[in-house]
Amino acid sequence: MELNVTRQEQAELERLILEHDRIAQRFTRPRQMIYLFVRRAGNRGVGAYVLLEALKTYSPNARPATVYRALDYLLRLGLVVKIDSQSKFFARSPHSSQRLCLFMVCSVCGSVHEFNDPWCEKKIETTVSAAGSLLDRKAIEISVLCENCQPASAGAS
Ligand SMILES: [Zn+2]
Structure with missing residues (x-):
């Protein structure tokens, strides 16, 4: 099939x-x-x-x-x-495969969003190379509370 x-x-x-x-x-x-x-x-x-x-x-x-x-x-x-x-x-989203991306992972629902920002990319690469290291992976996970999972008060500003 x-x-x-x-x-x-x-x-x-x-x-x-x-x-x-x-x-x-x-x-x-x-x-x-x-x-x-x-x-x-x-x-x-x-x-x-x-x-x-x-x-x-x-x-x-x-x-x-x-x-x-x-x-x-x-x-x-x-x-x-x-x-x-x-x-x-x-x-990964098309055309992002060679770039350094941040992946925001919701700690409640587990949804993942890819985030691509040239400034962030440059900053992280500079920081890593200043420490004498090489980036091993081009994907960085960040734990977040997504829009749907934030407590009501946090989103009400
Ligand atoms: Zn969530």
Whole structure:
């Protein structure tokens, strides 16, 4: 069975294949499906186990290794990010994959929002290099209370 890919998702896959053409040969159909599952989860994100179950709907013989290899591949391309505090994977917004991004993670509902700010990016890179270090990951998690989860009084200003 095949995943029902919308026209918009197909266009997005084709764009990615063009953009990453050196590795595109390894952007196999199961990897494309995993990527679309992560994208469809939006800011709720999705865990590896749920991805495996979703993949099994289409390829009953899918194994955990298939999912982990696909996720490794997508992480290396910068198409998805792992939010450690949630043990979940999120799709990055298009064109942000090579940039340093902040991910605001709501400590109540677990929603994740990507935040991209050139000033912040520069500042963090400068601070890290001034300390003689190299950035290891281009994703920084910040714990927040999202708009929906703030106590009523906090939002009423
Ligand atoms: Zn929240």
